[in-house]
Amino acid sequence: MNRRLVDTFLFNAGAHPEKACVCCGDAVLDYGDVAGQVLACANALRERFDIRRGDNVVMSAVSSPDYVIAFLAVQYLGAVTIPVDKLVKPDALGKLVEYVNPKLVLAGGSCGYSGDRVASLRETVRGAGSGRISSAPAEMADPDVAEMLFTTGTTGTPKAVMLANGGIREITRNTIAGIGMRADDVVLIPLPLNHSVGMRVLRSVLTLGATAVLQDGFAFAKELEVNIVKHGCTGLVCVPTSIEVLRQQMQSKFAEVLGRLRYIELGAGSLSIPMKRKIVEELPGTIVYNTWGSSETGGAIFLNVTEHQDKLGSLGKPVNGVEFAVLRPDGTFGPAGDPASAGRMSLKGGMRMSGYYNLPDETSNALRGEWLVTNDLAYSDSDGFIYMLGRADDIINVGGEKVAPVEVENIAIGFEGVRECACIGVADPLTGQAPVLFYATEGGDFSESDFKAFVAQKAERHQVPRCYVRVDSLPRNRMSKLDRKALRRMWEDSAAGEASSRNAAIEAILTRKSIRDFADEAISKEDLETIVKCGIHAPSAHNMQTWRFTVITNADVIARLKDILARKAKSYKTVCYGFNNPSAVILVTNDRRNRNAAQDCACAAENMMLAAHSLGLGSVWNNAISYMQEDEEVRQVLEAVGVPAQHLPWLLLLMGHRTTADLKSPQRREDVIKWVV
């Protein structure tokens, strides 16, 4: 039961030494070859560097058999493997070394890092040769830590995730069960081996006695084809963005090449729903999985995309042995059956990490009782499928309304021509935060105004992006995972971000138009308060502020006003056009002694129309009432709604929810502008 990964590997090597273990390029190393080199390398590590149980060994995660051999050799000695990116810069590596204080750094060829504890990974492995017996004793690792993986937390500071033998065994079991991996699988791994996904698949292969094909990245699609054909790959593990890269390069060969595979597992991110549909259509004979996992848990939630066409919006279901709950606001754990009760996703099971190395606060924040608390907001449906709303930190608070970026992204990606998009929350003077959408197109003609209209029509009002930013492609990290922090930096750095409030105002001014037909839906009290607040912030002559704003939502009063204006307009030699079905009316009046009454009211009216427009509402100015300021019936209504007798009515603002997303402003005359310079 206590068998370590390396023990299982050596057992497999004894049972079928001739079977291919690791392939890379033209090289094929069988289990016997690899085991011999592992034992020899373990000897060398003990003799040359005195590596012993519990020692930390940092190693460059090159995609080659050397790395696999060194990894297993360190494990054999009961020491702790700590892989780092093969392209890590010397400064960054220096910081990591300072943090985990390794006894040895097995560096890649051109890493440029030097020190007294550094040796070349390649030379250490190749120089050790091969032996069937090790003179160095096999030792059990420390019960708490056999491996460490670096993960970047929300602060951007790397944390070393400690995994114990027991946890690693469970992570391996989960991947094998979740994907249905088999001993006869030949799995292509073009992912970096210092990350959770690549490592858990490699461990699963070695545990099953299957074959791993290592490849340095997926940038060159042709290399995938060569490997798949040459080594007869049956499985591929990759990241979601790789699919589009492969498709673009392979074009018509995409389905033919990838269709040779029994399965494809996509980890470290979700494929969008249209992309899931598309790939299943293109590859009818290949099972496609999309896995949710983390360094802290390994792959834990698996979605068989091919089988569950009705659950494409979900992450899938936790594999057997993994339990799901959410952390509730009161600190307890329980189920969440709908988006409203979503909370931080928490998982229970043997696959949990042991903690973050030397970071007690971060550890106690993540490990609570038997649960591991993630930073992902999630809930589950009645069939046990889990849905993620985004990172807890990414949720956007728009004037108290919570907007999950994924909700906006799922709408936006539905517009034809949008290749990828991402939504973040940015500071907004009016609503605290507001969504901003970054998007990239597939090229060709693209109408941003049609796109905006499409989103505005499908999205809830508070979900509508305040600003759209078109980019060539979204920023991603080495695992091709969307980098929301980079987006936030882009926003802050951009002129748009710096002057976001001004630009939002200009945007509102340039896109506002009169709306006369409204949906049968009330405007919220908060919105009306915001709108009228914008009204009182308008300038008034000599700052008199003698105006009054009467907010009317009472349908009877609105109907009465409408009736009077429509009936009497002609006799007052005016028209009352477009008074249709507003759900709210703001009556603006001013003291009859104020000589600037009309101008003040007009300024306030424009402020309020812009505010309404910014909030996704429609409005129109109706000034028929200014023609009948002393009309008896009008005065009766004014009195009934509490307007002082010395006040004259200047205008009505009619407002409501828009029924149309068409926000094309009418043509403006440019010839009215004259310059005197």
Next chain:
Amino acid sequence: METSEIEARVSRLLKEELPEFDFNQSETLAEDGLLDSLTLTRIISALSMEFGFVIPYDDITRSNFNSPATMAALVARLLQEEA
């Protein structure tokens, strides 16, 4: 188009389209694993748009993308084949 002209255009294009990427850090950029998939995708689309061709799948190899010079050679060959 002269080879030198193509080389100049490729260099200028790469500098414009990927200003943050140091194309001089190695003469074997692709073989050293320095081109990730997104960088390569941007290079491919920049070249395709600039010269008006689709780079065939079989030509998207490490040896063709090791340096601005090898990319220019690829462009020259594709332009010639087209002509």
